[in-house]
Amino acid sequence: MKNPKVGLAILALVLGAVVIGGLAGWQIRQQNVAGVSQAQDAGSASEGKDILRATYDPIHFRPAIEKATDEQCLACHREVLDDKVRETSPAGIKAANSKAWYQRMSTYTGEQDTFHRRHLTTPMAKELMNLSCTTCHQGSDPRDEAPGTSATGTPQSDNGFTLRKTVNPETTCLKCHGQMNATVMGLPSPWPESKEMFGNSCVTCHAAIRTNRHQVTYLKADAIEAAGQANGDVCYGCHGGRAWYRIEYPYPRHPWEGMSPDVPDWAKNRPVESEARFVLPAGGQSKK
Numbered sequence: 001m002k003n004p005k006v007g008l009a010i011l012a013l014v015l016g017a018v019v020i021g022g023l024a025g026w027q028i029r030q031q032n033v034a035g036v037s038q039a040q041d042a043g044s045a046s047e048g049k050d051i052l053r054a055t056y057d058p059i060h061f062r063p064a065i066e067k068a069t070d071e072q073c074l075a076c077h078r079e080v081l082d083d084k085v086r087e088t089s090p091a092g093i094k095a096a097n098s099k100a101w102y103q104r105m106s107t108y109t110g111e112q113d114t115f116h117r118r119h120l121t122t123p124m125a126k127e128l129m130n131l132s133c134t135t136c137h138q139g140s141d142p143r144d145e146a147p148g149t150s151a152t153g154t155p156q157s158d159n160g161f162t163l164r165k166t167v168n169p170e171t172t173c174l175k176c177h178g179q180m181n182a183t184v185m186g187l188p189s190p191w192p193e194s195k196e197m198f199g200n201s202c203v204t205c206h207a208a209i210r211t212n213r214h215q216v217t218y219l220k221a222d223a224i225e226a227a228g229q230a231n232g233d234v235c236y237g238c239h240g241g242r243a244w245y246r247i248e249y250p251y252p253r254h255p256w257e258g259m260s261p262d263v264p265d266w267a268k269n270r271p272v273e274s275e276a277r278f279v280l281p282a283g284g285q286s287k288k
């Protein structure tokens with residue numbers, strides 16, 4: 001740089017940009033703090049702006065969590081939906097080249113994505129399901145992440161979450177990630193072996209058996225039937241094809257037309273209605 005005046009002018013410009021940039025960043029941080037306190041005012045009676053108060057915000061506990069909307073949770077937890085997985089791991093492995101077995105099913109589409117986004121925002125999630133934060137989250141206890149360990153904490157009788165977890169897997173995940181009950185269905189062998197016999201279609205039988213299904217707030221019953229007709233893997237996906245457990249979920253046994261009045265032994269302890277908190281208001285399925 002030959003001309004010292006030009007050099008100085010550039011230096012001044014750079015310094016100016018740094019100061020303005022810093023100020024803008026500071027303002028954004030101030031706004032974020034204000035955002036948290038606004039969410040608190042809207043969602044609960046607590047006041048204050050510190051992280052500890054937000055951690056113990058009553059919205060995390062019953063009864064407030066039962067009525068909470070996704071918008072209220074997302075006011076503080078935007079990252080749950082915004083974060084994306086790394087394209088490449090720190091060791092250099094590409095996400096696109098390391099698909100797990102359940103990501104090789106015919107229903108899996110798109111790039112690898114986070115757990116929350118796969119249940120809430122990906123095309124399949126939106127087409128078939130209607131999950132909210134509170135479908136899975138019914139409470140947590142930041143103190144020691146266990147129910148019933150202090151007089152003021154969540155009591156042991158509350159089954160909204162279990163030890164060291166912020167959900168109750170048995171009453172949430174197992175519904176869509178349990179084993180397929182091939183014995184009850186009278187299938188000659190596990191589905192991957194017997195499916196050819198039925199044209200890879202669940203509805204060959206289920207057009208007439210257990211027809212009263214999926215009438216719950218967190219599922220889109222009509223869309224599931226349409227997709228399941230076209231591709232049996234859609235049904236199997238939630239009923240054994242993505243099983244994280246060695247057990248089956250004990251589904252409620254809704255009466256259906258043409259059902260035999262004799263209740264088989266295995267079904268004697270089964271409820272005949274969906275869990276109360278998910279039952280649809282009379283007269284129709286959920287829309288969202």
Ligand code: HEC
Nearest residue numbers: 039040043051054055057059065068072073076133137166
């Ligand atoms: C006022 C802001 C605020 C609101 C509203 C809020 N949270 Fe939180 N939440 C926090 C903070 C702060 C923490 C503690 C984070 C930490 O310790 O890293 C937390 C912790 C959690 C945790 C435990 C995280 C962990 O690692 O153990 C879960 C799960 C959670 N929130 C879910 C929810 C859900 C679901 C809702 C809506 C019903 C909600 N939050 C509403 C601020 C909020």
Ligand code: HEC
Nearest residue numbers: 070073074077080119131132133135136137164165166167
């Ligand atoms: C399909 C069930 C499900 C849904 C729906 C769901 N979560 Fe979670 N969430 C989980 C599980 C499982 C974890 C991990 C729990 C653990 O580690 O104990 C988790 C963890 C979290 C955490 C801890 C931080 C993290 O990212 O791991 C926060 C905060 C959270 N969820 C907020 C939310 C919010 C806000 C929503 C709604 C937009 C939501 N969740 C919807 C199941 C769910």
Ligand code: HEC
Nearest residue numbers: 103107108113115118122124129136167169172173175176
């Ligand atoms: C209402 C049904 C339903 C519930 C409840 C549910 N899931 Fe899922 N889950 C799905 C579906 C459908 C997919 C496949 C999404 C896809 O392939 O796009 C999936 C995919 C997943 C994946 C794989 C994500 C990936 O990257 O491929 C994991 C892990 C998972 N679920 C864990 C859980 C856990 C843990 C819970 C309980 C907190 C839970 N799910 C509750 C329906 C459900």
Ligand code: HEC
Nearest residue numbers: 181184185191198201202205209210235236239250251253
């Ligand atoms: C050979 C006929 C047949 C085929 C094929 C079949 N099912 Fe079934 N399914 C049944 C019968 C029979 C029952 C038990 C009916 C009753 O409640 O008495 C049943 C029950 C179920 C139940 C409830 C299980 C419980 O424990 O309450 C689910 C879920 C289910 N089937 C899903 C599927 C899915 C998904 C497929 C395809 C991957 C499929 N079925 C294929 C005959 C079949």
Ligand code: HEC
Nearest residue numbers: 175202206210213224225228234235238251252253254274
């Ligand atoms: C997104 C996940 C998902 C998909 C896809 C899905 N199911 Fe289900 N299914 C569930 C859940 C969750 C329940 C339990 C709902 C409840 O509690 O009432 C259920 C319940 C059932 C039941 C028990 C019915 C009863 O008596 O209440 C049958 C049978 C069944 N599904 C068959 C099928 C068939 C056939 C398909 C494909 C057309 C299918 N499912 C696709 C999640 C799914």
